[in-house]
Amino acid sequence: MLRHFGVKRTYSHNLKLAVLLSMTAGFVNAAWFLGFSALTTNVTGHAALFAEGIARQNWSMAKLVATWMVLFHAGAFTSSLIVTKIGHNARFSFAISIVLETLILLFCTLSPWIKYLGFSGNFFAGSLLFAMGMQNALVSVISGSVVRTTHLTGTFTDLGIELAQLRTDNYAAQGELRSKIKLRVSIILCFMLGALSGAYLYTFISFRSLLIPVMLLCVTLLYDVFRLNIKRYYSNFRYCRKDKHLLRSGRGNERA
Secondary structure (H helix, E strand, O other): OOOOOHHHOOHHHHHHHHHHHHHHHHHHHHHHHHHHOOOOOOOHHHHHHHHHHHHOOOHHHHHHHHHHHHHHHHHHHHHHHHHHHHOOOOOOOOHHHHHHHHHHHHHHHOHHHHHHHOOOHHHHHHHHHHHHHHHHHHHHHHHOOOOOOOOOHHHHHHHHHHHHHOOOOOHHHHHHHHHHHHHHHHHHHHHHHHHHHHHHHHHHHHHHHHHHHHHHHHHHHHHHHHHHHHHHHHHHHHHHHHHHHHHHHHHHHHHO
C-alpha cells in the first residue's frame, strides 16, 4: 500500500491508501475546527483569510495565516525530501513521515494540558497543518499524483471531468475510467465519514478524539510491515516444505 512505487503500484494499493488517509484527514479537519475554529488540512480557505487580513490591515491575523500556509508547504517539502533522500525503493522510505505525523497528532491530543506551558491554539493548528502537508505530499509521491487525501476541491473537479467522459464513445477506456471514478468517490465518502466521526466524537471526548486518526495512521503504517513479514514467513515455509519433499524423494529413489 505504501511501499509500492511506479509500475509496481496497483489500483488496489491506491484505493486502500485513499480510504485510510482521507478518513484521517477528514477526522482531523472537523475535530480541530470545533476545537480552535481553524481548518488544518488545506490552505484554500487560509488564502482568503490572508487577503482579508491585509485588506483590513489586521497585520497580526495576516501574519498568522501566512505562517500557517508556510507550515503546510514546509510539511509537504519535508515529506518529499525524506522520501527522495531515502529512496523510493527503500524498504520503509514512507515510515518516517507517517511516524512524524503520528507524533504530531499525539502532541496535539495533549493540547488541553500542554497549552498551560505557553503553547497557544494557533501553535497546535500550525502543527497540524505541517502534519497534513506531510501526509498530502507523501500520498501524492507514492501514488504518482493520483491520490489526494487532505482536501476535496481537486477530487470533485476530477470526478466531474471523469463523469462527463463516460458520455463519450471511447468504450475501450470505460473500464479504467470507472476505476478512477470509484477511487474519487471513495476519497470523498471516506473524508466525509472521517469529518462526521470527528465532529461527533469531539462533542463527547474533546481532544482525545484525535486518538482515532492516530490509530488509523498506525494501521496504515503497520499494514505493509505485517503483510511483508507474513509473505516472507509463508515463502520460507513453502521453501522448507519443498526441500523436505525433495529430500524424501531422493531417499526413496536411493532405496529403489
